[in-house]
Structure formats: structure tokens, C-alpha cells
Amino acid sequence: MQIKKADFVKGIRGTDPITDSEMPQIAFFGRSNVGKSSTINMLANRKSLVKSSGTPGKTREINFFRINDEYFFVDLPGYGYAKVSKTERDKLRKLILWYLRETKPQERILILVLDAQVGLTDYDREILDIAIRRDESLVVLVNKIDKLNQKNRKVVIDKVTSETNYPVVPISAKKGKGRDLFFDTVFN
Template sequence: MKITKAEFIKSATQPEHFPPADKPEVAFAGRSNVGKSSLINTLLNRKKLVKVSGRPGHTQLVNFFNINDQLYFVDLPGYGFAKVPKEVKDAWGPMIEGYLANRPNLTAMVCIMDVRRGVQEDDFELIHAAPHFGVQPILVFTKADKLNKQKKKQRRIDIANEFGVHKDDIILFSSLNRTGVDRVWRRIEELTGLGNG
């Protein structure tokens, strides 16, 4: 997809504050510090649209972005290890669940994991919960540039076996050399019905 417009709309915690559900929507979810912000920025050819932080737990709200006036991208708070107060962390679960349960236009969720660390228990929980909300997960593994060609090939096979899916369903991604950008966009376009526009 050619990006002509990518703008931040708003942050919210409650469904009543979300933007109107008038465009297809894709959510981005993953553990803290997995490279979620870098992935979104890379997909949109923007350097600083989504703030990249070295500090886990930087995203603490549900953040909405308007893409080409055709699509919403939604940056969800990272889960797992995060340097935030416990009460903030405890609020994330209900906030994410509230979001997933209240967005009829949400068609896909990019589930982001670090290829070197593989799939953690909370990743599995999120991925298996997605279909209950009518959402199709897109499995993306970041930091692919950290592995050599042989290791990448093997990791993809191992992860696919772990999930019980075809290895082609596993997308390896690197924001450094843009590996996987086209594949992620292809899946997003398929699932949102946007085609190649």
C-alpha cells in the first residue's frame, strides 16, 4: 500500500472515547519492548509517528492512527515485563479486552514477538483469544536481522510447528532492513479487503 497519509488521531482507555468504527481496523499487540513501535513506523515509512522507547511499558493507552483515510492502525499497550506501577499494569488487561470486545470494525491483529525469544505464554493467550473476538491474528516475529539465514529458516519451521500452522503463516520482520514489510501489508490488505489500493 502506498502511504499518502498517516496521522495520530487520539489516545483512549474507554470504548466511549474510541473514534467512530467507520473504517477497517488493525491492532498491533505484543510484549513490552518487542519492537512494536518500530514495526508500525516501518510499515508506514515514518520515523517518529509512533514513539519508540527503550523503556518497556512506554505505551500505556490505546493509540489510534488514521492511515490514508481508509484504515485505522491501533497501538495497544505492551504486556509482560514492563517498568510501570502494578496498578497501571493491572489496568491493561481489562483495557485491551474492552477494546477487543467493542470494535466491530477490527478485522486483524498483528501479534508481534521477538524471533529470538519465541512465543511466551501471554503471546499464546492473546493469539488464542483473538478469534473469540472475531479477529484474525497475523503472526509477526521481529528482530529477524539478528539471525543468520539458516537460523531464520529453522526458527520459522520450529515456530510454525509450535502453533500448528504452515511456515508461510509465520512472518519474519526486521525494521532495520525492512524484511517482511511487503508480507505484513499483503496480509493486512487481504484481511481488511483493501486490496492493493
């Protein structure tokens, strides 16, 4: 998949007409620090389309990026970072659930990003449950596989695969691994 154009459109914190756009939305969910923003940069072949950093809790809005004028990548804030104040955490949680439950895009694919060293958490299970109930399309990305050896990669992928009925794709945003499989899976 060649990405010729990738533009930041806007960041939202509530109702906005962009959520009703006709363009499909590929929306990245996951706990704080799993590498959602880094993954979008890697997929788009841009070093800093999206701000990512060593400071977890970086993404505070729902950011829309227009890709090839064909679809949006939607970068969501992460949930659960302990050093973010409880008030802010609750606000982010509400924002994430609002986007998931209250917006009605014409076409959307949810991408649930996990940290390979952590696997599925209760937070991820909550997102999976909502996706199942709402009959949403979803792909699970297991990121940061560069941190594991071959054997442990297989253990984690097998475990996550056994815990969900959705496709599971191993990636490393850092090393640029898994890009082709991601696009093959999402645009099957």
C-alpha cells in the same frame, strides 16, 4: 503499498466512539518491547509517527493512527514489562483485554508481534486463544530478525509456524525488512 497519509488521531484508555468507527482497524498486540510501535513507524515509512524507545513500557494508551484515510493502525500497550509497577501492569492488561473482548469494530485484523529471539510466550498464547474463540483474523509478525543469522531465522519461523494456524511473517522494523510481505498477507 504506498502510504501517502498517516496521522495520529487519539489515544484512548477506555470507552470511546472511535472503536465503533467504520474504518477497518489493524491492531498491534504483543509483549512490551517486541517492537509494535517501531513496526508501525516502519510500515508507515515514518521515523516518529509513533513514539518508540529504549524504555520498555513506552506505550500506555491505545493509540489510533489514520492511514491513507482508509484504515487505522492501532498501537496497543505491551504486556508484561517487569519494571512497570504491578498496579500499572494490571491496568494495561485490563485495557488490552477490554479492547480485544469488549469493542466491536466492523472490521479488524489482529497483528500479534513476537520477538524473534523469544518466540511465543504464555501471554501470546492467551491472545491467540481469545482470537480463535472469537473467530478474529490474525497475522503473527516475528520481529527483530536482524538479530538472528539465516539458519536461526528459519528455526524460529518454522517453530512459530508449527505452533499456530495463522500466517507468520518475518520482519525487521529496524532494517525495514518484510514490509511487502506484511501488506500482501494482511490485504491478501
